[in-house]
Amino acid sequence: AQSVTQLGSHVSVSEGALVLLRCNYSSSVPPYLFWYVQYPNQGLQLLLKYTSAATLVKGINGFEAEFKKSETSFHLTKPSAHMSDAAEYFCAVTLGFGNEKLTFGTGTRLTIIP
Amino acid sequence: EAGVTQSPTHLIKTRGQQATLRCSPISGHTSVYWYQQALGLGLQFLLWYDEGEERNRGNFPPRFSGRQFPNYSSELNVNALELEDSALYLCASSLEGQGRIQYFGAGTRLSVL
Numbered sequence: 001a002q003s004v005t006q007l008g009s010h011v012s013v014s015e016g017a018l019v020l021l022r023c024n025y026s027s028s029v030p031p032y033l034f035w036y037v038q039y040p041n042q043g044l045q046l047l048l049k050y051t052s053a054a055t056l057v058k059g060i061n062g063f064e065a066e067f068k069k070s071e072t073s074f075h076l077t078k079p080s081a082h083m084s085d086a087a088e089y090f091c092a093v094t095l096g097f098g099n100e101k102l103t104f105g106t107g108t109r110l111t112i113i114p
Numbered sequence: 115e116a117g118v119t120q121s122p123t124h125l126i127k128t129r130g131q132q133a134t135l136r137c138s139p140i141s142g143h144t145s146v147y148w149y150q151q152a153l154g155l156g157l158q159f160l161l162w163y164d165e166g167e168e169r170n171r172g173n174f175p176p177r178f179s180g181r182q183f184p185n186y187s188s189e190l191n192v193n194a195l196e197l198e199d200s201a202l203y204l205c206a207s208s209l210e211g212q213g214r215i216q217y218f219g220a221g222t223r224l225s226v227l
Contacts, residue, residue, distance in 0.1 A: 032213030043118075043204055043218035051213050090157065096213045101147070101170055102206075104157040 002027045002093045006105035014113045019078040021108045023065075023091030026072065033074045034092045034102070035065055044090065050074060061085070086112045116141065118219035120205050126225045127195050135190040135222045139207030145169075146188040147208070147216055148180060152201035160203075163188055164210075195226045 007022040025031055032051055036044040048059025055067045061084075065076045074091060091105040119138045127133050139146050148160040159172040163182035177193040186207075192199055202223050206216035 034215075036218075041220075043220045044206075046215055046217070049213070049215055092157075094213060099170065100145070100208070100214060100216075101159040101162055101172070102149075102157075102216060103159070106156045 002031060002095055002103050004091050004093050004103055004105035006089075006091050006108050008108055009106065010109050010111065012111040012113055013081045015083055016080050019063075019076070019081045019085065019110065021076040021089050021091075021110065023074045023076065023105060024072050025074060025091070025093045027093060027095060029095055029097070031093045032096055033065075033067065034094075035059065035063070035074075035076050036090045036092060036104075038088045038090065038107075040087075047076070047089075081110075081112050083112050083114065086110055118205055118207050118217055120203075120219040120222050122222060123220070124223050124225070126227065128227050129195055129197060131195050133192045133195060133199075133224055135192075135203050135205075135224070137188045137190070137205030137207075137219060139186050139188070139205075140217055143207035143209055143217075144186055145208045145210070145214070146182055146186065147206040148188070148190050149204045149206065150174075150201045151204060151221070152198070155201075157204070161190065192224070197226050200224060200226045 003026045005024045035047040048057045058064045092102040145164040150158045162170040180190040182188045202221045204221045206218045208214040208216045
């Protein structure tokens with residue numbers, strides 16, 4: 001079984017400040033981990049994916065995430081927030097090996113303060 | 115290249131009716147997934163179809179069903195609609211492979227009155 005916990009349902013940062021969105025996972029086998037972003041009235045867009053090739057994963061729009069097995073974490077960061085980053089962010093996990101469903105966290109709504 | 119397309123964008127039904135939602139995957143993708151995004155419940159996995167077969171099903175009652183056609187497009191049917199079925203229904207598609215990336219459509223917003 002797998003699960004994802006996102007700490008902080010709402011996060012506010014000032015424009016130009018560091019963005020840190022937290023994600024912890026639980027998995028019985030090495031997981032595949034994803035971050036998706038959802039803008040209002042839209043579907044989900046993939047930001048990045050972890051597949052065990054490298055612990056630091058770079059994604060689109062300047063986002064990156066670091067896989068830490070010892071902490072079972074996959075936190076999302078961006079050095080400098082932009083107004084266009086305001087959206088809802090979802091961390092997700094899948095086990096692969098024929099079990100390809102995504103299990104999502106509850107999401108974090110990111111607000112950017114001008 | 116066209117992404118995942120879903121229709122209709124919005125659907126309004128009354129309690130007890132049936133709803134049919136449609137999804138066309140990205141060209142070349144053989145797997146289709148359905149998720150429900152209901153207010154307060156987050157994103158929940160509904161169904162996974164691959165090569166025309168149902169591969170996995172989430173914790174939803176049998177009145178949620180679907181199918182995948184030979185061209186890999188898919189339908190989600192919801193029978194005997196209840197008020198709590200009101201949600202955004204998202205379809206995703208993927209290629210084969212471990213830890214495959216799922217690409218999402220914009221969704222169908224179902225409102226049950």
